[in-house]
Amino acid sequence: MIRIAVDAMGGDFGVVVTIPASLAFLSNHADAELLLVGQTPVLQSHALYAQLLAHPRCRMVEASEVVTMDDSIEIALRRKKNSSMRVAVNQVKDGSAQAAVSAGNTGALMAVARYVLKTMDGIDRPAIATQLPNAVGGATTVLDLGANVDCTEDHLLQFAVMGSALVAAISENLTPSVGLLNIGEEAIKGSEVIKKAGELLRSASNSGDLNFYGNVEGNDIFKGTTDIVVCDGFVGNVALKTSEGLAGMIGSFIKTEFSRNIFTKMAGVVAYPVLSAVKSRMDHRRYNGAALLGLQGLVFKSHGSADAFAFERALNRAYDAARNSLLEKVYERITHAAPLLVMTKVLPAVVAVPTSYLISTDATVFAPTH
């Protein structure tokens, strides 16, 4: 049995999304249980709550507070110690659940998860990993998406090892390829940190810790050149949000041009099913559920604006990760890579990232036509 703790209050829509998604998830996973964490009066206000509560594999856990999308990390961490987010993560800490899922504020979730669960040995900074659709029909796992800025080569190696464990656990591709995001394919290109990271990743590849492809460029994310793309959180966040902006612009241009006059509107009616198919191939909802990696427990972040379909995908992702022992796999890989990680310790000491660095990764990358 896989038990998942759900922050039922998080995200832009709270119970309106989490309750129907939880019901659907339970119907589709006979060996899953849910711990629904939230404020009883709010939960009760939803028409389907009674049905969910009556479900033999769902149990309610009370939380008196809610971290809002605008709450600062300080408030989430120090003032709202009984928030649904925190209580959900506590279930993982206590061993009551194998994973927690929240659509709440990314910065707050990362800070709370990090505070409650702590990082794994060998990991300085947890990272946020998400999947983006690619042209070869699969998805590229990208990390870090913004939890960390000013990364050292050591951090990038940790991200590569953790990302490899994630993809190996979820896709059953045991040797996923890793690309290092750079501004050219040649090893000589890039910043000082990237050049050193390239050497480190090559060493890790030689010692069997990962399958390093080499440097990749921004376009390789969507080309699907490698299974994993590793980058500094600053760069990853800019790439994600730039993509969001471009997809939004293309979507709005398509909408405008098809709305121009009666003829273009008629063309729009004819083209609609085809454009819907295009949209569906890039549907960001299918890829919802970013993993917070490097913690001593599994936590998944749903997009804040996720609908029930998307939130269920995040639950699925947490379920898959728990069922495939992601935590143990990350731990094993980190342990195996320990000599390299230790080797890098001769470099300047790593300073823990201040929580104020943590940022939102809520980027609606692929919603071009709405």
Added chain:
Amino acid sequence: MIRIAVDAMGGDFGVVVTIPASLAFLSNHADAELLLVGQTPVLQSHALYAQLLAHPRCRMVEASEVVTMDDSIEIALRRKKNSSMRVAVNQVKDGSAQAAVSAGNTGALMAVARYVLKTMDGIDRPAIATQLPNAVGGATTVLDLGANVDCTEDHLLQFAVMGSALVAAISENLTPSVGLLNIGEEAIKGSEVIKKAGELLRSASNSGDLNFYGNVEGNDIFKGTTDIVVCDGFVGNVALKTSEGLAGMIGSFIKTEFSRNIFTKMAGVVAYPVLSAVKSRMDHRRYNGAALLGLQGLVFKSHGSADAFAFERALNRAYDAARNSLLEKVYERITHAAPLLVMTKVLPAVVAVPTSYLISTDATVFAPTH
């Protein structure tokens, strides 16, 4: 009279593109002259060469060598001293031309231009600035696009000042707004360099050196939140290439879905004019011509794969810049901002960027449907 030196041999297509573009440019600009730089035998091989040579406002300048797209910077700089690229830049140095345009290899062009023309006083590193279309119907000027990695806050300030001069010269918007690319809007977010750059840009804004909007995120580039977006070359290059990858993926998805069967093909025929209009709005060719800023002379880089239409746009851009005294405007703004630029000199000395950092910015961002 505005005189432009054209590297007729550069780019993927050389004279096939540069000769027709030059003819079209001369027809459209009665007060422009061109210096066509290249190897006579190759120029002569083009059917329109005789017509161009006979043009009263075109003159040929011999160059015995060509920098190929694959030539290393070292070869371009040290072995091919009589390349069409170098000779074109020399025309600017000598005062024979007010600007040079080349579709050749970006790294080589930057290195040659920097070597021949030198940087302006107050500028440590030249930057590459390009325009990207935005959702508000205009274009956002982004710099740096990859000439510089590991930028300091000082460099980012220089980019902001130079970008402001560029937009002021070309668009006649005298106080273009500047956004600092970051991973959140709040001043507290970002890397150490970005935070310091934010302070510096605010000071520059207070002293009237620029119109600083504040931090922007990746999606703001295509939203058109500010006229200018300033970033480290690493980040700018990743953002540009990621956009290229996404646009390519969307384009290929649209193509695949419309080619699926006879019905979707018919829908494609109906939708074609509308999708062409969308494509035209994002036509990267219209924005061709990146400025190399910070040099003691005007140099513009055309996309390597530019066709004649696109190459003519790059010529137009160089012409506009020369006619609107871009060089003097950059110089004036740098001089005005000198106290701030000097103030930052107490920071660690800036090391000139090794030429090996220079990378290609040839990203075909907006060619979604071909």
